[in-house]
Amino acid sequence: MLLTIQNLTVRYGAETALAIEAPIVIEEGDRVGVIGSNGAGKSTLIKSLLGIVSGQGVIETRLKPEQMAVHMQFNEYTDAMPVKYIMEAILGTKIARNEKLQELIAFFEFEDCLRKKYSKLSGGQKQRFTIIMVMMQEAALTFYDEVTSGLDFETRQKLVEKLVEWYKGKETSFLMVSHYYEELDQLADKLLILDRGKVIDYGRKEVLFHKYCGRAVIVVEHSDKNEAILAGYDRLASPAHLIALSCTSQEKEREITEVLLKHNVNYKRSSDDIEILYTNAKQEGMRPC
């Protein structure tokens, strides 16, 4: 066990921003994606784990503070010198003499940025700079708070691909807050679903998917025509522009896809759609007991 969080409450004045009851256990090697709408308490969770905000409760870990690294949403560095020297000063090393740092700079294609001042870096370059700094710590557990926020689609994709490649075959764990489901699709193997400070669910991605969506989901665009075609089938909760159907068995899946093919309707089939999973988990979480 790397970290256990239990009965943790964080308040800002009269507002309870986070109230975790049942234990959340992060094991070695876990890659935890944290999802929830704005104000759900995601950043507060990271801040309380780092001791930046204080709460009441139990956070148990065998890690020393230096074995945890953090990538926060917004970072600022001095503009008095190029980032190369900031890197060397903070890390206490020289790039020319540090193979690990050279490897990271090359891996994240940062060579051409080294001579620039921090404020002159693009959003994607700033994120890569911070990631290199974070990864140099070789922490057993890293917290990422919206690592791709503010980046355009292509830059985001590239950065996620890099992170996927970097973590392949490594044992290190992370907890990653993100609003982009496709990012967590690629990077996370567990999900922590928060809503208004409370835990809706926590567990392995595939287990949660099965629990809330079934074996697979079929998703089509929402339209009156598609509504009429699919009128007889059980619907999952979905964003308004989509219709989502749960395939509880192979037969059910065959039946639905045959109907859709007959009517020439485009569909997407998935067994790990985090957006539909989250929408249904949230809906269930809101149901009165």
Ligand SMILES: Nc1ncnc2c1ncn2[C@@H]1O[C@H](COP(=O)(O)OP(=O)(O)OP(=O)(O)O)[C@@H](O)[C@H]1O
């Ligand atoms: N420093 C603060 N002082 C007072 N209230 C705060 C503070 N930081 C956060 N909050 C409140 O606590 C709640 C949780 O905020 P938090 O930043 O953890 O949400 P989040 O899930 O990370 O949201 P987002 O997705 O918008 O980043 C919100 O209602 C927010 O307004």
